[in-house]
Amino acid sequence: MQRLAPYLQVAPLTLILGVFLVVPVTMIVLVSFWSYDEFDIYPDLILDNYQWILTSPVTWSLYLKTLYYALVTWAITLLIGFTISWYLVFHVKNLIWQIGLFLLCTVPFWTSNVIRMISWIPFLGREGIFNQALMGAGLTGEPLEFLLFSDFAVILAYVHLFTLFMIVPIFNSMARIDPTLIEAAVDGGARPWQVVFEVVLPLCKTGIALGSIFVIALVMGDFVVVRTMSGGQSATVASAMMNEIALLQYPTAAAGATILLVVVTLMVAAILRVVDVRRELAG
């Protein structure tokens, strides 16, 4: 009985993830080979859906745009995440303060992303708070147009929404660094930038890898932010997929999803090749 216990205990988790994750993802791959008409989808084994996507020039520009968003967002969130973690770990010595400020950075995670995203609209618009402030200060004569409904707005929203996915894992691995290591480096004559790049950075690479996986997967899979914040002017792979779904072209959408899944998996695998994160996750 005692030997059966772990299997019984893990059964509900396995069942739920099996039914609502493994089977559905397998289904996406299967349906990507199916055919369809205006009314329904039919089991089949065709490559038309893939052919259509891979030969369409739109696909390549969608991927280019998506990768551009992902890379820029990744670089900015990494920079902010690293700096904020550095401050919390090495400059805030009081534990209560450290936990308090860390929570301050993470509380938005438990609130609505959609609301946090749309809260930029009154800020960035033509008549928005930011433009009013700029013109009030006499810095610009007329409102800046590029602030809202642009790549700038999309990336700003991504950074706003996803930076905490970088902060939490980097903070976690940085907090485990023995401070005496840094003292030793300084005593040994290391310059400040050497401490950053040659001591601390390598020691929190698991945190950086985890954060990077999150941010890249979130941006690559996003279809809400890009539509709202670009005002419908930009599209990414995922948002284009939503349009196909709206047109009930499920097999095409499924083929698109399968390709995107492969791309994201390759990116994650590339990160995992550089850094082994398993030990970090399993504690």
Next chain:
Amino acid sequence: MRTASGRRPLSFWLLTAFFVLFVLFLYGPMTAIYILSFQGPTGGLTFPMRGVSLHWFDALFGQQRTGDFAGSLERAILLALVSMAVTLVVSVAAGLAFRQRFKGASAIFYIAIASLVMPGLFVGLGISLVFQVMGVTPRWWLSGLGAHLTWTLPFGLLIMFAVFNRFNRAYEEAAIDLGATRWKTLTAVVLPILAPGLIAVGLFGFTLSYDELARSKLTVGAKNTLPLEIEAMTTSVTTPSLFALGTVTTAVSFLIIGLALGAIVMIQKRRTRRAGEA
């Protein structure tokens, strides 16, 4: 990092300034829409405020101009409560399992991690395809719940890993040595000790489900939950009632966060006090 004289270095002040700016960046826009939602009836989407009133909150509950607001809020909260309960029970059970070695442990672990990283749109699309092929109508309490669990359970599991890592098994062994059954040991010794961690699992279970949009999009069926209602409003509504909606939904989130963190702090305080008395 202080210099020998005890003065803080310049880098401290620069980084403090950076941190303050980041917090303003995080909370500034949110705060602006909460303030704007209390405008008078003639108010627009931006500053300056035109009067102060509860007009836009009235509009939410009153006329049907904003769709089925009350229904979608109710469904979002119900779904979040169910997600929270399921996440708690399933994560605790799985956490217990992972303390031992068993076959398939690492496969299940990797599936959970994949579930965490998988873009929500895929999960939603996959579930909606399965339901379509099987001829079952997607419903928020079935396909919607399943979709949300793929997001809340991995967090629950990872928190349970962290919690069990710090758990001192001596308490458990003592209970069993003293003749307690396995079940009694779990409910009377292990779970009370783990209470703060369990509250954290519940917090993730509720809030992540309550705010989830990507996984809900294709799985909730005909009846919307709140995040979908809000998303629909962003394109059609150009009045501050949108902001009022933001204020209401965030108030619910903050209430839950406050309750959870407050409870954790209270438990920890009581423990330090008791430890001091002993």
